[in-house]
Amino acid sequence: MTQQCNSTEIASLQVNGDRLNDTLKTIGAIGALPNGGVRRLAFSLEDIQARTILQTWMEAAGMTTTIDTAGNLIGRYPGRFPHTPALATGSHLDTVPNAGIYDGTYGVLAGLEVVRTLHENNIHLDHPLELIVFADEERTMIGSKAMAGQAPLDPDYYAHPHYAPLPPSLAAIGGDWERLTASQRQPGSLAAFVELHVEQGPVLEAAGGPIGLVTGIVGQRRYSITVAGQASHAGTTPMDMRQDALVAAAQVILAVNKIGTADNGDQVATVGSMKLSPNVVNTIPGQVEMTLDIRDLSNDRLDQMVATLEQDMAAIAQATQTRIHLQPKLRNEPVPVNSHIHSTIAQVCEDLGLPSTALPSRASHDAQIMASLTDMGMIFVPSDDGISHAETEYTSPEHCTQGANVLLHTLLRLDHHYGCTEEVVAAVSAI
């Protein structure tokens, strides 16, 4: 820890909330839509513009900046012991097509505000402090995945009819597909990673606490459900001679809702998308395809949800004379946060007088990838009405400032926890 401040001064350190909220407006204007939202797709001109401004701000705040081969923009604020593993924070600046200004961007700018606060107070942590702007969080997560050595090396894996191929896209933001593996960080190269993000859900607002203590990032499984019946004339086919795929599908939807609400647990289960065939007013639906998305922190719970649903589907298929098939499409394992980081965040909230609420993250974040590299924690701030990925996404300036202060003090305490004695420094340098 720098010697310019004593511990009392450190304990009362606060970010500049006005400055933080000004930067949110400045970056939010890049790719602004007429509806008040923002569209700043990964690799687009707007993405590059936002990253470029961030880079200049990082450098003005005393950071050295690099762009790794996966397109991650990394600012590094020197620590007192430059060869120790870095503490890291960060998030993303890219958005979905019709986004608000907070998702991802807030975590990046709060990290910048933390560094600015340290820099203007002449404070350097023992550890180097990295602020990472991950490349393309919203679609491929190529930035964090490459950093963790989890990115498939086949460009076709990332192909999508609506998006340009990944290699030239990476080149556009300063990455290098051919040297992608060079972006992989070695185990031990980071001491910890903490991501600050808007909740994107209604739990914190309902709980009345401004700070979310994330307990983990839920496991997520996606399936397609196909219900096959027999299309026939909606007028001429008597009710008792039908194999109506939609009547069966309706029962499946309610069975999905039942596994989502069982035991008053934290799990969620959603049918979000449906396609009927032939989907015309005067024909009994012959086939229905649906998507299923289930999430929970516990793999046991997810297994049990699937088993219950499969039993229900078999009974529904028999009763409706249809065939129902469940096909796995995606499986992301649950990722717990590091318990020490979690309790550190809780303690910081208590010391700052900020009520906090423990909750899982039910959305994906770069942090869940980073957890395979280093100790990981996450902090949430409330989203008004739980809305995200929409122009009405909103987090109050007060909550934004409070979250940044929690991030600041969490990093300060982790710096102490992962304390770098000269002996540790020497040992790490020798690796």
Place this chain on the structure above:
Amino acid sequence: MTQQCNSTEIASLQVNGDRLNDTLKTIGAIGALPNGGVRRLAFSLEDIQARTILQTWMEAAGMTTTIDTAGNLIGRYPGRFPHTPALATGSHLDTVPNAGIYDGTYGVLAGLEVVRTLHENNIHLDHPLELIVFADEERTMIGSKAMAGQAPLDPDYYAHPHYAPLPPSLAAIGGDWERLTASQRQPGSLAAFVELHVEQGPVLEAAGGPIGLVTGIVGQRRYSITVAGQASHAGTTPMDMRQDALVAAAQVILAVNKIGTADNGDQVATVGSMKLSPNVVNTIPGQVEMTLDIRDLSNDRLDQMVATLEQDMAAIAQATQTRIHLQPKLRNEPVPVNSHIHSTIAQVCEDLGLPSTALPSRASHDAQIMASLTDMGMIFVPSDDGISHAETEYTSPEHCTQGANVLLHTLLRLDHHYGCTEEVVAAVSAI
């Protein structure tokens, strides 16, 4: 009745089944699709080709032919008393985009076969006998509606993005939009109308009887149902904070099925089409639009179905915190058949040794429009697996022949029932 045959010879008269089934193949080849089906849209080249061949066949069978201003092709086989109202039969030659060869075409060709049989036996009924090929049954029903004076006179009423405007289409088949009302038949100008058609449903096949005694054409009501909830993130929105429009819609679908199956009645109720918004895997559906189609012979029953559904929807809306709205889109009144014609068909079946089954027609037919002009009856023959409007539509040659014989003898008996004494003839001529 012609004097060339005695009543015993008349009673044993039979159509030429091979000839009938050959004509089905000939017309079925016009617009044949690679999948074995047929596409002969109203007003298309294929429709005109089929009508042209029919016209030559009609004339070769001793009929005079006209095309009225609504595009109806009418063959008239002279009766012994030319000024009496005509007995009429007929159906349509146009098809849906992917059709089988029987729907409509069978009724036209069976009518032709009846006239051919009369003609080659030198039999003339007392009444003139008309064979009507109605224009565009599958979409606008312009032919029968104009004949009954029910066709809206605003061309925009018939406008559809996928189809050409009606006035030039009518001109293409010999009609005349500007003089449409000239096709209207006066009350009393027809003695009766009998349509022979494939069932397009599975009832006859299941009953094992080759002949369907149609009791009436069901009333049909169509609605759109809109379920409005709140779209939100499928991961971050806890189950107890959702307003999932699809979960509500699933309950509505089951409520629709319940009103369709109540009391083991003949009514049907179908949700055939659905549209979700935003319809993506990781978002809770915020809105669902569905179609509802209900049919029954009794308006009281239909009223009761709607009332029950509205009660159910209100309860579902409250339980799911959604708003559910039912919007009427179409209402066709039930049309009973003439009881004398119905019992005549039943008696003919008994005399021919053909088992018959009474059933409603749950599909629309030109006959329901003709019922406003004259006494109407309908005869059905079985559809294999109940399939229609598909390339697999099939009715066996034997059933086709049996149905045509029932039509022949029904018309012979109706000729007698609506008997034309010279006094009647004189009275009619004086009108």
